[in-house]
Amino acid sequence: MFAALRCIIQRDLLLAMRHRSDVLTTLFFFIIVVSLFPLGVGPEADLLRAMAPGVVWVAALLASMLSLGRLFADDYADGTLEQLLLAPQPLALVALGKVLAHWLISGLPLVLMSPLLGLQFGLTGDALWMLVMTLLLGTPVLSLIGAIGAALTLGLRGGGVLVSLLVLPLYIPVLIFGAGAVEASISGLGAEGHLSLLGAILVLALLLAPWASAAALRISVE
Amino acid sequence: MLNITNLECVRGDRQLFAGLSFAMGEGSLLHLHGPNGAGKTTLLRAIAGLVLPESGDIQWNGQSTRKLGEDFNRELIYLGHHYGLKFELSGYENLRIFANLSGFDIAERQVEEALQQVGLARCVELPVKVLSQGQKRRVALARLLLQPVKLWILDEPFTALDVKAVAMLKEMIQAHVAKGGMVILTTHQHVDIEVGQIHHIHLGAH
Numbered sequence: 056m057f058a059a060l061r062c063i064i065q066r067d068l069l070l071a072m073r074h075r076s077d078v079l080t081t082l083f084f085f086i087i088v089v090s091l092f093p094l095g096v097g098p099e100a101d102l103l104r105a106m107a108p109g110v111v112w113v114a115a116l117l118a119s120m121l122s123l124g125r126l127f128a129d130d131y132a133d134g135t136l137e138q139l140l141l142a143p144q145p146l147a148l149v150a151l152g153k154v155l156a157h158w159l160i161s162g163l164p165l166v167l168m169s170p171l172l173g174l175q176f177g178l179t180g181d182a183l184w185m186l187v188m189t190l191l192l193g194t195p196v197l198s199l200i201g202a203i204g205a206a207l208t209l210g211l212r213g214g215g216v217l218v219s220l221l222v223l224p225l226y227i228p229v230l231i232f233g234a235g236a237v238e239a240s241i242s243g244l245g246a247e248g249h250l251s252l253l254g255a256i257l258v259l260a261l262l263l264a265p266w267a268s269a270a271a272l273r274i275s276v277e
Numbered sequence: 278m279l280n281i282t283n284l285e286c287v288r289g290d291r292q293l294f295a296g297l298s299f300a301m302g303e304g305s306l307l308h309l310h311g312p313n314g315a316g317k318t319t320l321l322r323a324i325a326g327l328v329l330p331e332s333g334d335i336q337w338n339g340q341s342t343r344k345l346g347e348d349f350n351r352e353l354i355y356l357g358h359h360y361g362l363k364f365e366l367s368g369y370e371n372l373r374i375f376a377n378l379s380g381f382d383i384a385e386r387q388v389e390e391a392l393q394q395v396g397l398a399r400c401v402e403l404p405v406k407v408l409s410q411g412q413k414r415r416v417a418l419a420r421l422l423l424q425p426v427k428l429w430i431l432d433e434p435f436t437a438l439d440v441k442a443v444a445m446l447k448e449m450i451q452a453h454v455a456k457g458g459m460v461i462l463t464t465h466q467h468v469d470i471e472v473g474q475i476h477h478i479h480l481g482a483h
Contacts, residue, residue, distance in 0.1 A: 058377065058380075059377070059378055059380070062374060062377040062378055063378075066363075066374050069366065069370070070363060070365055070366070073365040073366070073404075074365065133359055133360070133361070133362065133363065133364065134357060134358070134359020134360060134361040134362075135359075135361050135362065135363055137327055137355075137357065137359070137361065138355075138361040138375070139378070140326075140327060141325060141326070141327070141350050141353070141354075141355055142350060142375075142378040142379060143347045143348070143350040143351035143378075143379055143380060144347060144378060144380075145347060276327060277327065277328050277329060
């Protein structure tokens with residue numbers, strides 16, 4: 056079973072390696088959106104520091120949305136998705152493998168880049184560390200929830216817009232607790248509560264989202 | 278082995294077929310006939326489990342294929358209109374992924390041999406996207422040689438193949454049926470395959 060999971064992840068990473076531009080688009084989108092804010096708002100340090108968590112987190116949500124379109128659509132178009140459905144493996148496992156690969160490709164780079172972007176906003180020390188931690192916990196949830204939306208809108212015309220309408224509202228709790236934790240850390244309050252809730256959301260999403268995506272995929276392929 | 282009773286499939290609002298029943302055992306070949314839109318592909322996809330039939334039952338060795346789920350998937354290969362190949366990956370990588378996902382432990386050499394057998398010895402490392410339509414189809418067909426499963430479901434397998442490849446596929450089908458395998462196929466081309474028990478089903482457009 057874990058061999059199959061590894062096989063799916065390796066496959067998607069290999070495909071991403073052959074399509075490096077796709078991966079870089081998401082990352083550069085994230086970097087540019089976040090970098091536009093200091094330019095637009097002006098160099099007032101306190102203001103920038105106050106809005107940093109929200110800005111970085113919203114940009115992360117949008118960047119994650121941007122890459123969702125490719126999660127299942129390519130496989131659907133060339134018929135490999137129906138072959139994955141016919142593989143003698145639990146479909147939820149296949150879905151989980153694809154989501155994990157998606158996170159490694161489009162989520163992890165954002166996490167690694169975030170300290171640098173935080174510096175632009177004058178975040179330091181604990182707050183910077185907290186930004187990385189929340190993104191590390193939160194971005195997998197974005198991929199997991201997004202996968203359900205991507206699977207449901209597969210093969211629909213204008214699926215890209217529809218998936219945003221479907222998934223962005225579901226991202227709200229992650230946004231609130233993610234940005235909230237960083238804000239709490241900036242103002243010197245403890246962020247443990249926020250972090251635990253983010254962790255709980257991650258566990259819940261890990262348990263439920265693969266099954267939901269699998270069910271949605273079956274419906275979409277039919 | 279494969280029992281289909283009273284199968285009814287509906288696409289949109291249109292009933293494709295109803296009350297379809299047949300059985301096929303080991304060492305037999307089922308040839309589906311019918312005009313475009315008669316529901317041949319839908320029937321194949323329903324048997325493979327990709328389409329949920331409106332009513333009726335599909336049984337494999339006396340058990341419903343829906344219930345068998347992954348265990349039934351282990352017994353079949355379905356090749357549809359799409360090649361089911363990743364165009365950015367080489368034929369070798371594509372086959373390797375299929376084999377790994379099916380849980381077969383397959384050596385590097387076996388993959389190369391399968392590609393050799395379908396006449397692609399020199400294209401092993403090339404990405405599938407640079408191959409011709411017929412060569413892509415051959416890569417997909419190489420799976421049949423690599424994964425020892427019982428049931429082949431082939432939707433128009435002869436399209437895009439040249440004369441030599443058509444003969445090769447015919448031989449592959451004959452060898453599989455002779456070994457006790459089962460093949461269900463649709464084709465508009467006239468292909469004379471003489472082996473084992475051959476069933477014909479004619480689906481008519483309503």
